């Protein structure tokens with residue numbers, strides 16, 4: 001008789017999985033699992049289990065397991081302990097250490113694991129192009145260090161857990177689709193409008209990646225054929241007018257002509273940000289309201305193109321600029337309605353994102369959950 005020392009039913013299941021089906025059948029009929037219940041029971045006892053009971057226990061352990069989602073797409077690393085139904089139980093945040101991402105992610109995972117030891121998998125949202133087949137980060141202009149080595153292998157080694165990497169906009173889209181503003185839809189377009197502008201397409205419940213993984217580059221839709229040059233090489237992209245730094249640039253240009261705004265007072269003392277514009281607009285500053293309204297028009301024009309192209313059921317808009325809420329959303333919807341082909345527009349719902357700064361980490365955790373559950377089935 002062979003004894004196995006196990007910590008939870010999942011490990012027993014793993015032991016069985018290591019054997020061939022035939023060997024497993026021989027093993028499991030008389031299988032005796034030696035269960036050392038140190039935490040809950042002072043003595044030792046013997047469990048006699050059949051394979052089907054072990055499978056049941058492994059499945060229930062799987063469904064009770066939590067997941068960790070990590071977002072390394074901004075200046076702050078955000079990690080969240082997420083239940084299998086997408087609820088955030090605990091969070092960790094710290095300024096992102098751009099050249100020590102693996103160590104920092106591993107540290108956050110360890111801390112969250114102390115809160116909940118039963119973690120089934122980790123998902124990480126990365127600002128770059130991720131090949132999900134090979135688990136490699138092909139390119140990341142925002143965080144070059146993650147594209148240098150094999151960050152997937154390093155994270156698996158550092159945490160001992162299954163790791164899923166995904167592009168940050170895709171992860172945020174997946175989060176909104178599963179548990180946020182996209183919930184209940186089958187097809188969804190997602191855009192995140194912040195320091196940059198990203199997008200993602202979900203068709204029939206799955207992320208649509210395109211021929212080489214770049215699908216959904218919403219920020220590089222041309223809005224003004226004679227506009228200013230974009231870092232992508234094109235001119236007049238949506239990003240050149242509607243990303244947070246470009247809203248600030250446009251505001252500064254206009255402030256030279258209009259100094260009655262409360263923003264011009266703000267601009268005398270310090271450099272203002274898009275968040276300042278949003279806050280001033282909320283306080284009723286006409287100039288800031290006008291800036292958001294005009295920015296909404298640009299975004300609405302791009303949204304109209306998406307509606308015409310995809311006749312998509314739902315569009316969800318997130319990111320820092322959307323913190324302005326209805327002050328920008330109303331203008332986006334009005335412009336989209338004015339420009340889109342009417343029958344297409346009528347079948348599209350346009351919502352603000354619901355998950356805020358948790359979107360990437362929740363989405364990455366939900367991707368990790370779905371991959372782990374598919375693998376277990």
Ligand SMILES: [Zn+2]
Pocket residue numbers: 219220230231232233234237239
């Ligand atoms: Zn561009």
